[in-house]
Structures are given as C-alpha cells and as structure tokens.
Amino acid sequence: MKLEILPRFRLAFLPTPVAELKRLHGALSDNPNAPRLLIKRDDLTGLAFGGNKTRKLEFLIGDAISQGCDSVVTGGAAQSNHCRQTAAAAASAGMECHLVLGGTEPGEFTGNLLLDRILGAKISWNGDLRKGENIPVIAKQLRASGKQPYVIPYGGSNAIGAVGYVLAMKELSAQLSQMKLKATHVVVASSSCGTQAGLVLGARLFYPEVRVVGIRIDKDEIGITFEEQLIQIANETAQHIGVDENFTRSDFIVRDQYLGGGYGVVGELERNAIQKLGELEGIILDPVYTSRAFGGMLDLIEQDYFGKSDTVLFWHTGGGPAVFAESI
DSSP states (O other): OOGGGSOOOOOSOSSOOEEEOHHHHHHTTTOTTOOEEEEEEGGGSOSTTOOTHHHHHHHHHHHHHHTTOOEEEEEEOTTOHHHHHHHHHHHHHTOEEEEEESBOOOSSOOHHHHHHHHTTOEEEEOBTOOSOTTHHHHHHHHHHTTOOEEEOOGGGOSHHHHHHHHHHHHHHHHHHHHTTOOOSEEEEEESSSHHHHHHHHHHHHHOTTOEEEEEEOOOOOSSSOHHHHHHHHHHHHHHHHTOOOOOOGGGOEEEOTTOTTSTTOOOHHHHHHHHHHHHHHOOOOOTTTHHHHHHHHHHHHHTTSSOTTOEEEEEEOOOGGGGGGSOO
16 A cells, blocks of 8 residues: 555644534434434644645645646635635645636635635636636646646545545544544535545545445536546545555445535525534534535434434534635
C-alpha cells in the first residue's frame, strides 16, 4: 500500500474530534428504536474555518508541489466550501489560486465568497456553469501566460483527493477503538463523490464492519450516473494506493429522496436540521450539504431505518461560512 509515500502537504489539524450527541438522542426518546448517535467533527479540520475538502487538499496540493506547479485552478458554486478551502490551501503553499465560479459577481461578498477574496483568490464568473466546466479554459490561459497551473477537479473528487478519506476512515477506526465504541453506520453528505468513495474504500481496508450511507445532495449528473461516479473514483483510488480492491454498485448505499428543491435550495428539512442541532448540541450545520444530510438522517431514524442496537456516526463535513450568506 502506497498511502505513506504519496506526496502530501499538511494542512489539517488531525485527528478531528468524535463526540456523542446525547441531548439530541434524548430529544428522540419518543422513538424506542432510536440509535446511539455520534458525530465526527470535520468542520474542525482548521483550514479557513475547516471542512472535509482539507483532507483531500493535503494530497492534491502535495501532488501539485511535486509537479513544480505555481498555481491551482478549481471551480464550483459561488458559495463553494471546496473553493474557499482551496484558496486557503494555495495561500498556505505560496501558490496562486484561480476559482471558476457559477453565477455573476454580486454587489456584496458574503460567506465563503468573502473568504475567497480575503484569501487572495482570483475569480472568474461563469453564469449557469457551477461545476467548474470552464476550468480547462482558465488553465489554458494560465499556461499561455507562462504559469504552471495544477487543475483540481470539482469538489477535489478524484483518486488523489479521495485518499484523504481513505485515511480518515483509518483515523476513525483508531479513535472509536480508543473510546471503546463501535459504529454500525456512518452517514455523510455526498455530492461530488470523492468523500463517500474514499470512506467506502477506507472502510473495506480499516473498518469493514461499518456501513457508509451517503445522503445525496445534488440531482445533477455530469454525463455518467451518480453511482457510476462513486464506483469509478473508488476503483481509481484503490489502484492509486496500490491495493487490489474492486467496487460495484452493490458496495454503495445512496439515499436520494432528500433532494428537495435542488442544489442549494434551503427547505424545511434543512432549516429544521440546522435549528435542532444548534439548539441541542451547539453545533452549526451548513445550509447546503450537512443540513440536508443531517435532516435526511433524522428522517431515516424516524422511519426505523436504523435500530436501537445501532450506533450511527454523522460525518460533519463543514461548510459553516455559508450560513452567513443565507436567510435560514
């Protein structure tokens, strides 16, 4: 296994904490089948307000440095958590950061977008294209100007980035062992597929008794189905780290009934999740990803998808700054 020899640029404060959601569990006391609830705080990875992309960026920036690149290019929605963390990672590594964002330039910069500007990112606006479709255009322009850009895909989701979540599952297994706890399920927001694919590969290698449940956030496809993206990234990551593992559709649990009004549309599910976890545990969810996934998890608990004997861990992937750009 090549995990320990891959290029890596340290960015995160690890391990992130695991805590029990005791007050939330108490609030579910009317459900006799409610499982034990834990949370993994990847909102506390530490890079510019934290989040899951920091783990991916350690390997992506490490790869960029190993190739002698002087700049990075990535893209996403205007309030992209990935873009904010990429801007911070690039600043830490002394590299230029170019962001290809969906939408048009607003009159006021708030939330993640404000942080992008503070972190020195150079922004290109791309209207309805919010998944970095024009990244190759910007990269070509940079090369023409004499730069050596490193392209980071939407969400940092490829075999290099997903390594961060293979190791994250190893980290979780060690933490829970030390705490004398065993999780039966991990619930995580799943959008660009790299986090869930990495966790599923990591579970097979380091924690085979746990089941990873992805709550799908975004209904849009990019030429192949969501499940095909998961399979592709997991298999490419296994090959990248030198392990003989192969994944098929049956290896992934994806719940897609919580898509609501679409990507970034905050509804009652998301508002209730934000309010409930805030009031009961003092933990902030973001309006796009973690609130939808957490709300979905609460609904699955209500439907008895999990049992009383289960221990369910919610993987908090961050995104808090986006709260300051929404009317919750």
